[in-house]
Amino acid sequence: MLVNNLFLLKSVGINFIFTITTSILGFFLNRYFVVYLGINYLGVIKLFTEILAYLSIVDMGIGSAAAYGLYKPLAEKNYEKINIVFSTLKSIYIKISMFILIFGVVITFFLGFFIKDIVITNEIKIYWLLMVSNTAITYLFGKYITLFNSDQKFNFVKIVQGSTRIVSFLFQIILLIRFQSFLGIGILIVLESIFQYVIYSIYYRKKYSYINITKARDKTIFKNLKNLFYHKLAGLVVFNTDLILISKYVSIEIVGIYASYQMVYRMIMVLIGILIGVISPITGRYIASHSKKDIFKLFNLLNTLFIILAIISSYLFYNLISSFIGIWLGEKYILSQGTSFLITINLFIGISRQILEIFKENSGFFDDIYNPIMEAVINFVFSIILVKFYGLNGVIIGTIISNLIVVMGIKPIMTFNRAFDKGIIDYIKIYGKNLILIFFTFFIGNFLKKYFIIKILNINTWILQGVILTLLILFVTVIVFLIDKDFRKILKEKRWEK
Structure with missing residues (x-):
């Protein structure tokens, strides 16, 4: 071992x-x-x-x-x-x-x-x-x-x-x-x-x-190629369609700018992927030898951890991305705060969904081919409609809509039922509780932020601002999540199976 x-x-x-x-x-x-x-x-x-x-x-x-x-x-x-x-x-x-x-x-x-x-x-x-x-x-x-x-x-x-x-x-x-x-x-x-x-x-x-x-x-x-193909096709439509639509209906210049934001987004997801690579095999072994009741307890603990990770990453991304792009490429390549906010929503969902995907796959739940098809269709239809009215923001909103309906709605409800023997009421309790904690954390974090903003002149002051905001959101997150019993279990280092 x-x-x-x-x-x-x-x-x-x-x-x-x-x-x-x-x-x-x-x-x-x-x-x-x-x-x-x-x-x-x-x-x-x-x-x-x-x-x-x-x-x-x-x-x-x-x-x-x-x-x-x-x-x-x-x-x-x-x-x-x-x-x-x-x-x-x-x-x-x-x-x-x-x-x-x-x-x-x-x-x-x-x-x-x-x-x-x-x-x-x-x-x-x-x-x-x-x-x-x-x-x-x-x-x-x-x-x-x-x-x-x-x-x-x-x-x-x-x-x-x-x-x-x-x-x-x-x-x-x-x-x-x-x-x-x-x-x-x-x-x-x-x-x-x-x-x-x-x-x-x-x-x-x-x-x-x-x-x-x-x-x-x-x-x-x-x-299993049929099921794998549908999941791959859906992932392709969701994650590899934006730039094609932007190039076709907006401009190739916006493609270059948005792709730069995506580069930061994907770097964060790659780093999260390293953590996933460690957690996934451990979770798989746990699922193979424990009851669904214990598995659900483990899910709640890890889900809480990843929500906290999503909160911190999203908060820092939203507050630092514009100044980073300005230092990195130049101020003329900075997108609006509204666009940054929309990208941040997708980043939050992208991180927080990872644990559910781990438990779904490690439980052998692969035959949900209609979910990826639905996700892909919703994403493409809304993106191609909204891009004509809202340009780049319309494409991003299309992805958000598919994420909210399928990734944060249909998929977890089905996984709760198949992997944990839990119903929609349990889903509402868990996700409702988390939504309230997320709201208060961001609300307090944004309220206090104005007292800790410094003028960013170069990469050194940007790093200093990043350190300050990291400490701030960490403090706020810990205080707010003390309400959650799963988070308190994590702090007390209790064994997951208990």
Whole structure:
């Protein structure tokens, strides 16, 4: 057990170091991109990333299904089964890579449809083709990543990914400063993927020489693909549609600006994801060996913790994001406080929903395919209607509406019933209580804030303001949540199962 815990801590540490380093370099890269090439080119890059995400939907979650199919045979050293599963994965990923390459070339002729206000030059078309090629290459070595992760070699994978990304970012920054080359950035991204492919191939040949490619195929891999596909499609519509709609109906400049806000948003979510990576397996083991009554108690404790985390993160994001964008990119790229508020709502929901998702998945609740479909439809319909009236804010409001109806309403009610044997009354009690605590925490925090505001002149005063506001919201949150018995249990360090 001690070895497993040390291994887990090491994995978290490696993940954290590379995440922080690549995020910091990413902020510098975005800044230099805006300075030397302009916000429109940044918008084009972010838009292309979202379009490529739609092309990647063709994999239908095959990597997750194959990983599940590899766990047992790898543990039991069942080489025949490993050969079949890996051969199946390799065959599918080659087909996916070819599909992306072919359809990516076809989309080149329709790029003007997605962009409202700039001319599609040959330079932009070549960059798009470079990004298509890069995505196709990632699927060629995707089979290796799935195999290595299934075999508990995720530290190796993270080191390779993190190291190559850091080197690539450094070269991209140098290229921007020295040559201001848009196409050069695309070439470096492709070279990064090729380098990863070479490293993974060498490691595979060295460590997995026992694997022999066979014509046999593992049909069980496709068993859960239908459910996985619906969840992936919904996630794609919810999280990878905004920039396409903004580019089509607002402007590519707003895409670049909003994407910069999203970059901060996603960095926060990545850091939360590291914590999730630790909590999820622990929760899974707990669920497997405890009653639903005890599981529900654990959910309440962790749910309280994540609500507090969401409150602190959202409060700091709302109060610091505008000044950060001003220092980072320039004051002309600051969105209105109203827009920042809408983004903050989605950030709060994005963090607070994580625990429910963990308990839902670890309880084996995967067949709710209508929830993701409903979430995707509501999000897209409201976004495409509201963007015509409210522009960028309309797109964000569309996401908020789908989040409130499905993520904060339908999904938790269903999970309460399936995972905890609890009804809608229990849902109302828990979420109603939390809503009251959240309201009072934000109300008091915003009221007291005016006494602690300092003038932000540079990054040093911004950091000082961040420290002050962090201490303030921590103090207010603790005071308000002392009302909650689950929070008091956490402070008293009582065992979760009691």
